[in-house]
Amino acid sequence: MGKPSLQMGVDIGGTFTDVVIEVGPKQFSSKVLTTYSAPEDAIIQGMQEVCDQAGIAISDITQIIHGTTLATNALIERRGARTALITTQGFRDVIEMRTESRFEQYDLNLILPEPLLPRQHRYVVRERISAAGEVLIALDRDDVERLIDEICVAGFDSIAVGLIHSYLNGAHEQMVREVIGARMPAAMVSLSCEVSPQMREYERFNTVVANAYIKPLMKSYLGRLEGRLAQAGAKCPIFLMHSGGGIISLESAAEFPVRLVESGPAGGAVFAAHIAARYGLDKVLSFDMGGTTAKICLIKNQSPRTSRVFEVARAYRFRKGSGMPISIPVIDMVEIGAGGGSLAHVDTMRQIRVGPQSAGSEPGPACYGRGGQRPAVTDADLVLGKLDADNFAGGTIRLDAGCAVAALENALGDKLAMNAQEAAFGLAEVVDENMANAARVHAVENGEDLGEYTMIAFGGAAPLHAARLCEKLGVGRFLVPPGAGVGSAIGFLRAPFSFEANRSIYMRLSDFDAGAARHLMTELQGEATRFVRSCDAQADIVAHFKVYMRYTGQGWEIPVTLSEEQAKAPDAAIFHQLFETDYRALFGRVVSGMDVEITVWAVNATTLVPPVDRIALARPGVDVTSDQSRPVFDAALGQVVVSGISKRRALNTGNTVRGPAVITEDETTIILPTSCRAICQSDGCIDVQITKARP
Numbered sequence: 120m121g122k123p124s125l126q127m128g129v130d131i132g133g134t135f136t137d138v139v140i141e142v143g144p145k146q147f148s149s150k151v152l153t154t155y156s157a158p159e160d161a162i163i164q165g166m167q168e169v170c171d172q173a174g175i176a177i178s179d180i181t182q183i184i185h186g187t188t189l190a191t192n193a194l195i196e197r198r199g200a201r202t203a204l205i206t207t208q209g210f211r212d213v214i215e216m217r218t219e220s221r222f223e224q225y226d227l228n229l230i231l232p233e234p235l236l237p238r239q240h241r242y243v244v245r246e247r248i249s250a251a252g253e254v255l256i257a258l259d260r261d262d263v264e265r266l267i268d269e270i271c272v273a274g275f276d277s278i279a280v281g282l283i284h285s286y287l288n289g290a291h292e293q294m295v296r297e298v299i300g301a302r303m304p305a306a307m308v309s310l311s312c313e314v315s316p317q318m319r320e321y322e323r324f325n326t327v328v329a330n331a332y333i334k335p336l337m338k339s340y341l342g343r344l345e346g347r348l349a350q351a352g353a354k355c356p357i358f359l360m361h362s363g364g365g366i367i368s369l370e371s372a373a374e375f376p377v378r379l380v381e382s383g384p385a386g387g388a389v390f391a392a393h394i395a396a397r398y399g400l401d402k403v404l405s406f407d408m409g410g411t412t413a414k415i416c417l418i419k420n421q422s423p424r425t426s427r428v429f430e431v432a433r434a435y436r437f438r439k440g441s442g443m444p445i446s447i448p449v450i451d452m453v454e455i456g457a458g459g460g461s462l463a464h465v466d467t468m469r470q471i472r473v474g475p476q477s478a479g480s481e482p483g484p485a486c487y488g489r490g491g492q493r494p495a496v497t498d499a500d501l502v503l504g505k506l507d508a509d510n511f512a513g514g515t516i517r518l519d520a521g522c523a524v525a526a527l528e529n530a531l532g533d534k535l536a537m538n539a540q541e542a543a544f545g546l547a548e549v550v551d552e553n554m555a556n557a558a559r560v561h562a563v564e565n566g567e568d569l570g571e572y573t574m575i576a577f578g579g580a581a582p583l584h585a586a587r588l589c590e591k592l593g594v595g596r597f598l599v600p601p602g603a604g605v606g607s608a609i610g611f612l613r614a615p616f617s618f619e620a621n622r623s624i625y626m627r628l629s630d631f632d633a634g635a636a637r638h639l640m641t642e643l644q645g646e647a648t649r650f651v652r653s654c655d656a657q658a659d660i661v662a663h664f665k666v667y668m669r670y671t672g673q674g675w676e677i678p679v680t681l682s683e684e685q686a687k688a689p690d691a692a693i694f695h696q697l698f699e700t701d702y703r704a705l706f707g708r709v710v711s712g713m714d715v716e717i718t719v720w721a722v723n724a725t726t727l728v729p730p731v732d733r734i735a736l737a738r739p740g741v742d743v744t745s746d747q748s749r750p751v752f753d754a755a756l757g758q759v760v761v762s763g764i765s766k767r768r769a770l771n772t773g774n775t776v777r778g779p780a781v782i783t784e785d786e787t788t789i790i791l792p793t794s795c796r797a798i799c800q801s802d803g804c805i806d807v808q809i810t811k812a813r814p
Contacts, residue, residue: 125180127166127353128611130383131158131187134410134460134480135512135579137605138165140173140180141612147172148605150512150579150786152480158189158340159347166351177352184611186360186382188411189340190333194380194431194443197235199332200307203275204236205266205295206324207283208243214324222440232441235328240275242266244282244295250625252287263298270303277307279331281324286316286623307334314375315446317719318623322428322446329431329445330377337376341369358616358654360386363448364423365617365725368654378447380431381454383607384414388423388450390610391575394600396421396731397802404558404572405452406588406597407606408581410460411477415558416452417565417572424565425678426451427621427667427719448619448723453561457554459497459580460484463546465534471542473550485526486518494530496550496580498523499543504751504759505583505781505790513785540752548754551584555591566705569594577606582789586778587754589809590794601803604786616658617725618650627671627716631691639720640664640686647724658726667719668698670710676718677701686722737800740773745780753779753792760793770799 130137131153139148149168154160162185170177193199206213214234223229244266246258270278278299285292289312296308311327345357359372362381372379384407391405395418403418417424429449430442456475460483463473473496478484484495486508500506501523508518524539531542562569574597576585582599589597602609620643626632644662651660664686669676679697694717699709745763753760762779767789775798776782778791782805789805791797797807 125175125182126612127169127180127183128386128608129162129165129183129185130386130605130608130611131161131185131189132383132409132411132607133188133192133477134458134483136161136165137608138162138169139602139605139608139612140169140175142173142175145173146602146609148602148608148786150604152483155479155481157343158187159344162344163347163351166348166353178354180353181355183348183353183355183357184360184366184614185344185357186386186607186611187379188383190337190376190379191381191431193333193336194235194329198336199235200276200335201274202236202240202277202279202328202332203270203273204241204279204281204324204328204331205270206241206243206281207247208245210283210320210324211241211243212238213320214241214328216321218321220440232443235325235332235443242270246282246291248282248284248288248291250284250287252284254288254290258291258294260294260298263295264302267298267302275306276335277309277331278303279309279311279324279327281311281320281327283320285310285312286318286323289313289316307331307338309334314377316622317427317446318625319446322444325444326377326446329380329443330375333376334373337379338373341373345369360611360614361618362429362450363425363617363619363723364389364450364614366611366614366654367616367618367650371618371650371653377445380445380447381429381449381452384416384452384454385450386607386610386614387414387577388416388418388452388610389614390577390600390606391416392418392421392423393610393613393731394575394598394804397734398573398598398736398804399733400573402567402572404569404574404592404594406554406558406574406576406581406585407578408554408576408584409458409578410580411456411458411479412454413457413554413557413578413581414452414454415554415561416450417561417567424451425449427721448621448721453557455553455557457496457550459500460495461550462493462495463499463531463549464493465531469535471531471535471545471549473546473553484523486520486523487516488519488522491522492526492529494523494526494542494546496546498526499546499550500580500583502527502539502543503547504749504762506788507749507783510783544752544754547584547587551587551591551754554584555588558588558592573598575600577603579604579787582787584790586790586792586795586807586809590755590792595809597807597809599787599789599805599807602786604784613728615726615728616651616654617723618647619721619723620644620647620650621719621721623719625716625718627714628691628695629714631689631694633689633691636689636720637687640689640722643720643722644724647722651724651726655726660724660726663723663725665721665723666694666717667721668694668715668717671714671716677705734800734802736806737773737798739775739796739798742775742777743770749781751779751781751790755792755794762791767803767805770805772799772801774799
């Protein structure tokens with residue numbers, strides 16, 4: 120695919136909206152506060168700022184790639200459309216019963232999260248499709264018409280249809296859509312056989328409900344955005360980043376908005392994978408810390424790990440199982456409420472807790488001086504000397520240290536007999552330990568040793584905390600790439616057009632049907648390719664094939680990658696061999712004598728990404744000294760140290776900065792504790808080594 124001459128990436132976060140534009144080899148970027156009531160306002164402001172920096176007109180932009188947290192926030196805050204669910208008789212309460220598992224086994228007072236839809240918004244029809252896709256009870260059209268008339272009177276804006284086993288036979292769901300179209304033409308409809316054609320009814324029903332719940336909101340927003348951009352002079356194509364790390368058309372995004380749930384963080388993972396390829400790193404820990412959340416992702420062999428299910432809005436200490444499962448292709452990451460705007464309080468056990476609530480951009484942390492009263496991570500960073508009050512966000516926001524001190528003392532210090540600096544230290548250590556613990560758990564779940572990894576830190580707040588996180592995790596090196604403060608938006612510009620089509624078709628290897636398998640893979644490849652062609656009709660497209668397999672009787676499956684030849688000429692013996700190789704790598708052994716089954720088949724069609732040029736590492740050169748300094752609290756030493764200040768744009772290849780030091784730029788700040796030494800690489804990346812172990 121020929122790269123357009125002027126691409127713009129836009130990432131709407133919970134606190135800031137980041138805009139990046141590439142003009143040849145040069146990048147221009149802007150961070151503006153997110154405007155919640157009309158998110159497109161911040162985009163227009165940021166777009167104008169970067170165009171002014173680049174000396175171009177808005178009409179010169181040839182392509183806009185957008186990622187947003189709006190879909191996620193709508194689900195978390197429960198502010199979607201008035202939605203109804205139509206399901207099979209007997210399955211009305213599936214989304215409330217969940218899987219009946221307990222995410223906190225020993226909590227006798229455990230309260231499960233409420234489903235998106237209350238029971239009175241869930242309706243049933245008499246029908247039944249078998250687990251083999253056969254019609255056991257035919258759906259009566261007259262019954263459907265009577266039900267839709269009832270739903271019409273109730274005044275729903277959006278309708279989700281999730282019938283049992285519809286992933287095998289969607290005829291009944293399609294009939295329901297026909298009746299809705301005839302009797303409620305203004306209502307939006309989502310079918311589970313299209314949104315998530317996979318087994319496990321709880322995850323599938325929940326996903327189609329989520330899609331229907333946010334569809335009117337996202338469709339309205341995307342329509343307004345397209346109009347506002349056109350009015351501003353940007354009449355170019357607009358694409359959306361999806362959760363799986365690729366780009367889809369505006370029309371596809373409006374139809375399947377649930378695929379945008381992790382679009383911003385997915386861009387960050389793509390950005391980190393691009394940096395990993397440039398540096399030839401096969402084991403990377405991606406650390407993206409913004410204003411509202413921190414995201415941690417493992418990247419192996421320069422590709423982010425992917426998953427079929429992602430949990431939104433974990434309600435119980437970010438415990439797995441306490442959230443809303445969304446069954447879509449997604450980059451596998453752990454996300455916690457640990458951003459610059461995450462708020463702190465003292466709990467009943469007199470312990471400091473941070474997040475998941477965030478100050479966002481309205482009013483923002485207390486130091487923004489916009490009315491915030493509770494202390495946020497940014498307030499602690501300011502009091503600890505990590506931030507310059509006069510040069511935050513390139514000087515566009517002046518921070519008020521007095522407000523930060525007052526908030527820390529009122530919420531934490533007075534309750535724990537601490538001064539403002541001690542309270543800030545406690546807050547920072549808690550949030551850093553929360554992130555470190557999340558990274559440890561994620562690594563253990565994936566069988567990885569973080570001591571072998573290199574961290575790539577980006578997002579406005581990550582370079583402030585990366586060194587301390589590395590000290591806690593035993594990671595000996597981290598990179599802060601150019602444009603780290605707007606990393607996700609840059610990642611959008613590196614992503615391919617892609618779409619994954621998947622389907623649940625149960626097949627045991629003992630009853631393997633090679634012809635059916637071959638036909639299914641061809642059909643899925645055609646479906647995925649059509650989505651990509653809707654974005655770029657001329658591009659070269661490649662397909663990646665995957666099946667999800669398990670031993671018969673197991674409750675979960677593992678992904679097994681196939682070559683194109685293996686997918687087009689499927690063979691049970693080869694599938695079995697591939698499965699056992701991957702199973703042994705994950706669990707250390709295989710189970711002899713047990714049959715193996717395939718539950719999900721997937722094909723991802725993607726455009727080709729230009730190869731990344733490897734960088735030659737610079738040797739440590741001249742030590743940079745500075746006549747400017749400020750006191751910064753070194754958490755590992757437990758004391759304030761005088762830290763030299765260097766401007767990032769003044770560093771040349773090979774320049775070395777030894778901690779304690781601060782490296783400043785408009786969109787973020789890199790903190791180097793005493794344990795660190797940083798080298799400026801030829802591409803402007805700050806390459807930091809942890810030279811001494813710290814507690």
